[in-house]
Amino acid sequence: MNHDDLAADLAAREAAAYSMGGVEKLERRRQQGLLNARERITYLLDDGTFLEEGLLATSSVVAEDRDTTPADGKVTGFGKVDGRAVGIASNDFTVKGASSSLTNMKKLGHVKRVATQRGLPLVFLGESSGARMPDNMGSRGMGDLLGNDPTQYIRFRETPWASAVLGQCFGSSAWYTCLSDFTVMRKGAVMAVASPVLASLAIGETVDPQQLGGWQLHAETTGLIDTFADTDEEALDLVRRFLSYMPSHHLEAPPTAAVPAGSDAAASRLPELVPDRRKRVYDVHRVLEAVVDTNSLFELKAQFGRTAVTALARLDGRVVGVVANNPLVKGGALDAHACEKITRFLVLCDSFNIPLLMFVDTPGFLIGMEGERQRAAGKIMNFMTALQLFSMPKLSVILRKSYGQAYLNMGGGRNSDEVTAWPTAEVSFMDPDYATKVVTWGKPEADDPEAQSVIRTQMERDASVWDMASTFAVQHVIRPSDTRRHLISLLDVHHDRRTGGIGRHAMANWPSTF
Amino acid sequence: MARHEILSEVTGTVWQIEVAVGDSVSSGDDVLILESMKMEIPALAPCDGIIVELTVASGQTVEEGQLLAIVED
Numbered sequence: 001m002n003h004d005d006l007a008a009d010l011a012a013r014e015a016a017a018y019s020m021g022g023v024e025k026l027e028r029r030r031q032q033g034l035l036n037a038r039e040r041i042t043y044l045l046d047d048g049t050f051l052e053e054g055l056l057a058t059s060s061v062v063a064e065d066r067d068t069t070p071a072d073g074k075v076t077g078f079g080k081v082d083g084r085a086v087g088i089a090s091n092d093f094t095v096k097g098a099s100s101s102l103t104n105m106k107k108l109g110h111v112k113r114v115a116t117q118r119g120l121p122l123v124f125l126g127e128s129s130g131a132r133m134p135d136n137m138g139s140r141g142m143g144d145l146l147g148n149d150p151t152q153y154i155r156f157r158e159t160p161w162a163s164a165v166l167g168q169c170f171g172s173s174a175w176y177t178c179l180s181d182f183t184v185m186r187k188g189a190v191m192a193v194a195s196p197v198l199a200s201l202a203i204g205e206t207v208d209p210q211q212l213g214g215w216q217l218h219a220e221t222t223g224l225i226d227t228f229a230d231t232d233e234e235a236l237d238l239v240r241r242f243l244s245y246m247p248s249h250h251l252e253a254p255p256t257a258a259v260p261a262g263s264d265a266a267a268s269r270l271p272e273l274v275p276d277r278r279k280r281v282y283d284v285h286r287v288l289e290a291v292v293d294t295n296s297l298f299e300l301k302a303q304f305g306r307t308a309v310t311a312l313a314r315l316d317g318r319v320v321g322v323v324a325n326n327p328l329v330k331g332g333a334l335d336a337h338a339c340e341k342i343t344r345f346l347v348l349c350d351s352f353n354i355p356l357l358m359f360v361d362t363p364g365f366l367i368g369m370e371g372e373r374q375r376a377a378g379k380i381m382n383f384m385t386a387l388q389l390f391s392m393p394k395l396s397v398i399l400r401k402s403y404g405q406a407y408l409n410m411g412g413g414r415n416s417d418e419v420t421a422w423p424t425a426e427v428s429f430m431d432p433d434y435a436t437k438v439v440t441w442g443k444p445e446a447d448d449p450e451a452q453s454v455i456r457t458q459m460e461r462d463a464s465v466w467d468m469a470s471t472f473a474v475q476h477v478i479r480p481s482d483t484r485r486h487l488i489s490l491l492d493v494h495h496d497r498r499t500g501g502i503g504r505h506a507m508a509n510w511p512s513t514f
Numbered sequence: 515m516a517r518h519e520i521l522s523e524v525t526g527t528v529w530q531i532e533v534a535v536g537d538s539v540s541s542g543d544d545v546l547i548l549e550s551m552k553m554e555i556p557a558l559a560p561c562d563g564i565i566v567e568l569t570v571a572s573g574q575t576v577e578e579g580q581l582l583a584i585v586e587d
Contacts (some may be wrong), residue, residue, distance in 0.1 A: 098568050279554045331553025363551040368525055370578060431552040 021094025069228035087115030097129030119249030130171025305337030321349035393494035526550025
């Protein structure tokens with residue numbers, strides 16, 4: 001064969017690979033408003049930057065599948081997002097449901113390995129049916145295809161992983177989603193251990209796909225996803241947005257951005273955003289938006305563990321992680337889900353060199369039977385351990401209440417590098433109302449409202465910020481409207497010039513769920 | 515006309531009821547205020563509509579998830 005013939009052969013093979021699962025299947029997706037695996041890559045990556053790995057790869061287990069498995073159902077390679085290189089794996093559901101088999105697992109392994117060794121974030125676009133059948137069947141199938149990579153499901157968080165659940169995600173798509181640092185799910189997609197059909201067979205009753213693994217379940221109940229979207233395009237925009245806060249790898253500081261005009265002006269609204277009446281609730285999102293750079297607040301898991309807010313943001317152009325109690329939900333009392341959410345967020349921020357801002361207004365941990373059933377005590381300690389291992393600058397601001405063990409979890413004492421308080425701050429072991437009852441239990445004062453009132457008033461006074469300031473337990477008491485400027489100055493002081501702002505990453509191999 | 519249930523998000527005590535049956539409410543209005551963890555926690559109208567049922571009284575203890583009121587839009 002001469003060069004021209006070989007070139008024609010290559011072109012024909014390329015065309016076959018690009019044809020994916022065929023015109024009919026692709027058209028059906030188009031009619032459903034879904035992008036296909038290659039369109040998703042094109043949409044996410046900067047124009048013309050996709051460098052594909054394994055375009056001509058096909059099934060190598062079942063001989064008859066060789067001509068019907070373009071790219072073996074997983075499109076992989078490298079490209080750029082907002083000018084920065086990433087690795088990408090996009091499942092092509094039109095080719096055998098993007099099921100995992102011998103060749104495509106080699107492709108995926110290669111992209112993972114290169115991204116890890118060269119310091120590139122990884123993006124998984126999930127839509128796959130699980131292990132390919134019959135390839136994985138029998139002891140030969142198991143022996144040849146499964147378990148041959150002893151690092152397949154380890155995370156050391158050398159580089160950030162972002163994942164989008166864009167269709168049915170069972171098996172590896174679900175596993176990689178749960179290992180990722182960020183997950184967005186398109187409404188209508190399903191993520192579960194096994195398909196509804198298989199689940200129905202196993203338990204003998206019909207399982208509804210959305211109840212088994214829909215966006216609402218994962219956003220509100222399991223917390224396995226960070227956010228959700230109406231369309232493929234919107235989901236991919238959110239992947240791009242997440243990556244804009246991330247360094248390319250763990251030995252790099254996150255990218256800075258220009259500070260939007262007007263970012264300083266919003267802070268003047270802060271005094272009116274927090275009610276001075278100590279029992280009144282408010283939405284802490286408005287406080288956070290007035291502190292960070294305009295439109296930079298990117299909340300994760302907004303529907304899960306809602307008594308706290310976890311968000312990436314920018315402060316004076318630098319990426320920060322924000323943890324805040326939200327009094328609007330359950331008075332801001334931290335529950336088991338909120339603890340779990342915060343723990344995961346601390347792991348993310350510490351692993352990728354992101355300083356932490358904590359905004360404190362909590363009456364304590366939500367106590368009661370439900371919390372104990374959800375293993376609240378264990379989750380409180382996971383959160384506490386994560387906070388103490390956190391090696392990036394951590395700055396806390398007590399807006400109003402900080403009580404009991406939650407005082408420690410929210411950065412009280414030496415659990416943050418600097419504790420700042422507003423004059424409205426109150427700190428004590430227990431709310432004065434409860435504490436008065438506890439200390440007068442079984443004593444004559446217990447039945448004397450006047451004596452109780454005297455004790456309560458003294459306790460309220462003792463909880464004020466001034467004693468904290470005089471004992472240096474808070475380092476700064478500031479006017480609310482100075483919060484933004486103050487945090488910018490503190491962040492600059494605490495930037496570790498010795499390491500260039502790179503943390504110790506002691507939680508890099510912690511799991512993504514707790 | 516759809517009926518929307520307002521459920522308690524916490525275990526606590528009904529501290530103050532802000533509406534009466536037959537009142538119109540707008541989405542986000544306080545329907546009643548619960549006290550829990552020494553905080554006043556409002557139960558909000560989920561939509562614009564009319565309060566057609568109040569299932570609790572002031573001072574009553576409620577469980578998380580308990581029905582508080584029904585709004586019809």
